[in-house]
Amino acid sequence: MLRAAINLGNPILARRDPARGEVGGVSVDLARALAHELALPLELVVVEAAGLSVEAVERGQADLGFFAIDPLRAQHIAFTAPHVLIEGCYLVREDSPLRSNDEVDAPGRVVVVGRGSAYDLHLTRTLRHARIERAPTSPAVVDTFVALGAQAEVAAGVRQQLEADAARLGGLRLLPEPFMVIRQAMGLRRDRSEPAAAALADFVERMKASGFVAAALARHRIEGARVAPAGSRSDC
Structure with missing residues (x-):
């Protein structure tokens, strides 16, 4: 089983359909694509806030999550390069x-x-x-x-x-100008194996390069977010 923490607190990446109650979005699409590659069933660990998503991964309740890269979180989370800005x-x-x-x-x-x-x-x-x-x-x-x-x-x-x-x-x-640009990445607990972290980093780069992330943004009609450049670093 692959368990992915999905944060509904960021409507750019995930949201719940008010009519059907289903959870969808860019992060859900990426989680499904990774589970398909690994030939594993997928469990979505759905939370309402970013802090709860971090806690789910840190406590072992989820294998990976979708987070804004931040130095404080990097103490316990190993980030990939960003996929969305x-x-x-x-x-x-x-x-x-x-x-x-x-x-x-x-x-x-x-x-x-x-x-x-x-x-x-x-x-x-x-x-x-x-x-x-x-x-x-x-x-x-x-x-x-x-x-x-x-x-x-x-x-x-x-x-x-x-x-x-x-x-x-x-x-x-x-106010007219953004005060920060948030680098959204995938991440897993820092004490997981180096091959697991490397495989996740490679997955993100392939999803950007193939156009998967761009297509997901378009499919979910997300405006104001863009695909991060290939080969960009997490710096954490």
Whole structure:
């Protein structure tokens, strides 16, 4: 059995069909392709947040997962090179005076992020003055931001999720430039064998080179994400 952790907190890579309840997306397609190559049945370990996906692999509840590459996670997860690049952006209220990313990190400012997400890890390292408020999951960020009212001025997350929430709720806008580009990779526990890690890395490169990843993005109508260059490194 091949057990793959699937994070529904990142709608770019996975989501649940509201009508049928089935889970699909780019990460599911890749997991199925790998299971087919290995001639193994596939079990999807479906979770609602990035942190839970990391925990599933670290605790041996899943063999591999789909993660944003991050140095903290790399202590326990061996990443492949990235397969997809995704923009992380800031969202503010329509009447906010904030117009650029460099205005966000200021004393007294509160930034809402999804707990344990790539944005949480990145902003925890890089913000020096603003305070971070953590929503339970990435999809809950904007609703948490709105519920906090004047207590929070900025929300951070996947561009597509923020755009969808802004359209749903109204009165919100994104700052024009991404504050980070997230490198999405596959990964397994670091104490697994070197041949297993090498085989997974090779699988990712072949899926990029063959056009499989690009076709999956198109099939699931994902905009704003792009295939990572061949031979790119995880740097972790």
